[in-house]
Structures are given as C-alpha cells and as structure tokens.
Amino acid sequence: MKVRITIFGVVIIALVAAIFTFNSRNQRNQSTTTTSTQNRSSKPVKSANSGKTLVVYFSRREAASSIYKDKPLPIGNTKRIAGMIAKKTGGTEYEIIPAKSYPRDFKTTSEVAQRELDENARPKIKNPLPDVSGYNTVFVGAPVWWGDYPMVVHTFLDAVDLNGKNIVPFATSEGSGLGNFDSVLSSQYPNAKVLEGHFERGKDVADRRSSVESNVNRWLNGLGY
Numbered sequence: 001m002k003v004r005i006t007i008f009g010v011v012i013i014a015l016v017a018a019i020f021t022f023n024s025r026n027q028r029n030q031s032t033t034t035t036s037t038q039n040r041s042s043k044p045v046k047s048a049n050s051g052k053t054l055v056v057y058f059s060r061r062e063a064a065s066s067i068y069k070d071k072p073l074p075i076g077n078t079k080r081i082a083g084m085i086a087k088k089t090g091g092t093e094y095e096i097i098p099a100k101s102y103p104r105d106f107k108t109t110s111e112v113a114q115r116e117l118d119e120n121a122r123p124k125i126k127n128p129l130p131d132v133s134g135y136n137t138v139f140v141g142a143p144v145w146w147g148d149y150p151m152v153v154h155t156f157l158d159a160v161d162l163n164g165k166n167i168v169p170f171a172t173s174e175g176s177g178l179g180n181f182d183s184v185l186s187s188q189y190p191n192a193k194v195l196e197g198h199f200e201r202g203k204d205v206a207d208r209r210s211s212v213e214s215n216v217n218r219w220l221n222g223l224g225y
C-alpha cells in the first residue's frame, strides 16, 4: 500500500511538472474557463446553432480519470462534458475509441502517451469514422495530454475534413486549460471557423458536477445554443 502511494505521488509530481513546463512555455492567458476569441479569423460559416451538430470526443475509458483518486471513475471526465454538450445542443455524439486500449494504471498510460507524442504517432481508431459531411458544427474534445490532444485525436483529425465548418474545442485538464487545442484545429483546418472553446478541471467534473454543467451551459448559450 505504501509503495502504491509513493508511486502515485511520484506520478503526480511528474504530471504537475509537465503542466508547469507547458504553461510557462506557452504563456497563455488561461485564467478563466473559456478561451479568448481574439485573433480568430472570420470565415463565412453559418452560425453554430444552425444546422446539425456533432460532438466528437476521446476520454480515457480504462480506469481512474481523476489523477487525484487512486480508484476508477465510472465515466471519464471528458465523456461527461461531451454528454452535457450533446444534451444542450441536441448534437450527435461520436466517441473516438482507440484500437489498442491504454493501460489501466495512470503511470503506464502516461509513459505510453509520452512515447506516442514524441513519435508523433497516429494510433489506430477502433470504430468506424462518422460521416461529417452533414454537420455544420463539430465539437472536438479530449483530456489534455502533455499539453496536446492525445495522439489518437490527431488520427481522427487527419482522417476527416472539417474545413468549411464551425469547430469548437473543449477539454478537461488539471492545470493546462485547453492546452494547444485551438492552434491544432486552426492549423489543421485553415478554412474552418474555430469558435470559442471551453475547458473544465478534471477534478471538478468528478466532484462538482452540477456547477460544471452550469458553466458548460453558459458557454453554449454564448455560442447561440
């Protein structure tokens, strides 16, 4: 038990160090839950709530989602947010399921994730991709992993064309806000309109669900939903 606690403590310290490094490197102003809308290019795309909405997300399924709890949560943090978005927008959910599951324990998952990031890997997706052609607005959400979308989300982004649509990033993380999600989407799809994104702290999703849902609904109201 003592050994498990020690290992868990070491992992938390490593993660906090990674978050700190990422935050200082990016010098992003992420003191509020939503991102700034400045410097976004205006593309001729219909408003978010006109037409169909797709809510794409990845969320760790295997075990503990909250890094503060050494026990599994029944539903991942980002999956919970995706559900809230789908409920409020009437959108369709699509979960990105990796062909190869991640390990159950946090430490090994973080090692695998770090390797995938270093190698700029594109892990395979298990389930068929959605036909995105009929959607006007696509939300793309995930936990922040080492400041970035998990690489399996990059696999998804490489495989579908979201140009000409509204795209909305959302994230759960423990200190990195939306990570680099905005810039990933803008550079991947230069002819899409990247709308104001939103993040919630993973720990809050697990512990303060109703206030998190109010935050999410307020953000979506601001997008016109």
Ligand SMILES: Cc1cc2nc3c(=O)[nH]c(=O)nc-3n(C[C@H](O)[C@H](O)[C@H](O)COP(=O)(O)O)c2cc1C
Pocket (backbone or CB within 6 Å): 015, 018, 019, 022, 058, 059, 060, 061, 064, 065, 066, 067, 075, 076, 077, 078, 079, 106, 109, 110, 111, 113, 114, 142, 143, 144, 145, 146, 147, 148, 172, 173, 174, 175, 176, 177, 201, 202, 203
């Ligand atoms: C491999 C890995 C890397 C992570 N990297 C970061 C990070 O860079 N910044 C951060 O704030 N949180 C980081 N986290 C914490 C998760 O983003 C956070 O706990 C999230 O809410 C988990 O969401 P999920 O339950 O949907 O998988 C990381 C977690 C894992 C497993």
